Amino acid sequence: MNRRGQLETTSVKAATTWLCAIMLALLFSAQVFAQSAAPSALxxxxxxxxxxxxxxxxxxxxxxxxxxxxxxxxxxxxxxxxxxxxxxxxxxxxxxxxxxxxxxxxxxxxxxxxADPYAREWLAGTSWRIDSLSQLVSGRLTHQNLFGTGKLLDISGFAYVPLHGRVRSEYSARVQYVDPHLLDTKRNYLIAGIAGITNEFEGLDQERSEIDAFVADVTIGRRLWDFSYFSVLYRYIAHADVHLALPQSDGSVARLNPTVNNYVLVASYGWNSEDDPYFPTRGSRTVLRRTWTDTTEADWDGGFRKTWTTAGGTSWYAKVLEQPGTEYRGAIEEEMEASLGFARPIAGSTSGEIRRGRWYVEAGYSSSNTFRGDHFREYGLKVGVRLDTRSFGVVDLYALGTGMDITSRGTP
Amino acid sequence: MMRAMRVLIGLMLWTASGHAAELNHMVNDRTIGARLEGLNYPDTLRKDLRSGLTNRVLIRVTLNELNKLQGTRAIEIAVKYDLWDETFSVVQRRDGTVVNDQVLKTLGEVLTYLRNLEMPNLFPVVADMGPLTLRAEALLNPIERERMEQIQKWVRENSSYVPLEGAAESTSNAMFNRIFEQYARNADAAAEWRETVASPVFSVPRP
The missing domain is CATH 3.10.20.310 (membrane protein fhac)
Structure with a gap:
């Protein structure tokens, strides 16, 4: 190769090298530009x-x-x-x-x-109903994040203590486990619980009943649509002891120990569209139940409550029959068959001890038959205050007074 | 010396606790703009700004002439922290169009920017304009109604929220409820934090 040829070869090599360098530089800059211009792709x-x-x-x-x-x-x-x-x-x-x-x-x-996984609720009320003075005390403690998975363990106790007059007492306790997402399903839930109850009741006609029972139950339910649910409960009555003392027309007293149910099967449909569990301002709750037992005929029961708020912040509520609970638990409340009430909000305290609250007034009505067939009506007024407190959870204090009116008398 | 320190600390606290935000107009190139100063953002903003996620401040500015609406502009400021470069990308959009795009180096610069917002060229100056007022509604990380309704539906279907368990309302739960309440009052957008500021009455010279 001559000198010119060597120079040409060298020039071609240099040009190729430069061309490659320029192309690499262009490619690199294009990549850099593409990186900076492209949206974040993290x-x-x-x-x-x-x-x-x-x-x-x-x-x-x-x-x-x-x-x-x-x-x-x-x-x-x-x-x-x-x-x-x-x-x-x-x-x-x-x-x-x-x-x-x-x-x-x-x-x-x-x-x-x-947050604190424990939620607390207390209810205390004094009532003068028909002809006896009683004190109700109830408490509930719930661990709302059991095993760190959102399961619930709920322990509740209830005491209705006679203070004066006829004996109407009830003491009960219940422990229940709630899995809101049975087997990780979206809408199915499970409740399993055990409960004990002792109850003593003396009626207007001096009839008396005493019941001691221990039960275990399991509920399978499914949440439907936005607010509804359907569930089936099976309750096994592990122990029940019932004593009745019924006055007879000849002056004697018949003492009975009736056979009790071995099981109870309950199908329930309900909904809850209230905007707040303890201080609702709008929405409704209902429950409708069909109950079957092995010793009695199937029966229907249930209840409905509607809440609305008028200008000025007064919340009104009307309730018929039983106070409806939610899919996971029943309501604990001393109530009458039908009631209409209103509630006014109470502002939280500056110390933060009282987060929010309301006072309420409720007029109620109940009717029933006595053992001998007398029909009586009960009219009542309930006044209370419900507070959401930092130290004690939700606290509800009330006083309830009723009057009675016997309008007819049947035959025993 | 100690007294001076106390005064200084007092001034700092007063500034930090925030006096009321101010909205003022500015006229430029025959247009009316707005200057929004002293917004009291929530304490969590500093942390949120460094989350690596986009934080949005939506400001709806309305121009009223004798209580008659003359126009509305939607200003969105999107701030995103680059985890590697440790800088903040700040993009201002007006009705969806980018009008300002910059990179700020420190959190302090971003906070200063957000607390002294200048939004020029919002409304044209037209002849015979009477007494005017501006109103600005600022929302931090607004949530669209449709999206919130989807979340609400999800919560209804999946939540283990039951009366007793709701007894002690948590802060996060309160935040959730606060957003719902805004929609319940028929607001068309809701946010954890919102603030509304009105300007004093002003007039602009004829063009």
Whole structure:
């Protein structure tokens, strides 16, 4: 190769090298430009929980529909925060990102501040009903995040103590476990409970009954549509002891120990659209039940309550028959068959001890037949205050007074 | 010296606790703009801004002439923290169009920006304008009604929320309820934090 040829070869090599360099530079700059111009395409490298002690991370991350390898979806993260925020198990919820192992990867951190898992409720009231003075005391303690998975353990006690007049007493206790998502299903739930009760009642005609019972029950239910539910309860009566003392027309007293049911089967349909469990301002609750036992005929029962609020913040409520509970539990309340009441809000205290509250006035009416067939009507007035307190949970204090009117007399 | 320190600390606390926000007009190139200063954002904002997620401030500015609505503009400020560069991308949009896009280096700069918002060129100046007022409604991370309804439906279907368990309302639950309450009052957008500010009456020279 001559000198010119060598020079030409060298020039071609140099040009090729420069061309490659320029192309690489262009390619690199195009990549850089593409990186800076393209929207953020971060990928989830890992999901972690912080601040959770009683609640499992699996439970928390069950509210966030993102998996490692997914693109970071800010809308979904926002939705998950709202879903978690709807859970009373948390005082606050925060979701943020941390750097991952490379520039396009991040860790999604769900940080929670857990609320007190125990919820408390107290009810105390003094009542003068018909011709006896009684004191009702009831308490309920619920662990609302059992095993850190949102299951519930509910313990309640009830005492209705006679103070003066005829004996009308009842003492009961119940422990129940609630799985709001049976077998991780979306709408099915399970309740399993045991309860004991002792009850003594003296009627207007001096008839007396004494009942001691111990029962176990299981309920399978399904939430329907937005507010409704349907459930089937099976209750096994493990022990029951019933004594009746019935005055006869000849002056003697018949003492009976009737056979009691071995089981009770209850099908229930209900709904609850009230906007607040303890301080509702609108919505309604209802329950309708069909009960079968092995010794008595099938029977219907239930109740309905409607709440609405008028201008000025007064909440009104009307109730017929039984006070409806919710799908997970019945209401504990001293009540009359039909009632109409109103409630006015009480502001929270500056110390924070009282978070919110209301005072209420309720007029009620009941009617029934006595043992001998007399028909009587009961008219009552209930005045109370319900407070949501920091130290004691929800506290309801009331006084109830009723008058009686016997209008007819049948034959025993 | 100690007295001076106390005064200084007092001033700082007074500033931190926040006096009322102010909204004032500004006229530029035959347009009316708004300057919104001293918004009292929630305490969580500092942490939220560094979350790596986009934080949005939506401001709806309305111009009224003698209580008659003359126009509405929607201003959105999107702030996103870059976890690697440790800078903040701040994009201001007016009715969906980007009008300002910048990168701020520190959290302090972002907070200053958000507390001294300038929104120029919102409404044209037309002849015979009477006494005017501006009104700004600011929402932090607003949630659309449809989205909230979907979440609400999800909660109804999935929540283990029952009366007793709701006895002690948690802060997060309160936040959730607060958003619902805004929709219950027929608001078309709701947020954990919102603030409304009105300007004093003003007039603009004829064009």
């Amino acid at each position: 990928l989830v490298e890992d999901l972690q929980c912080r601040g959770n002690e009683a609640t499992s991370c699996e439970f928390i991350l069950g509210y966030l529909y993102l998996l490692p390898g997914d693109p970071v979806d800010e809308d979904e993260i926002g939705n998950a925060r709202l879903r978690l925020a709807s859970q009373p198990a948390f005082r606050s919820v925060d979701i943020y990102l941390e750097k991952g192992s490379s520039r396009d990867r991040v860790r999604v951190i769900v940080e929670v501040d857990e």
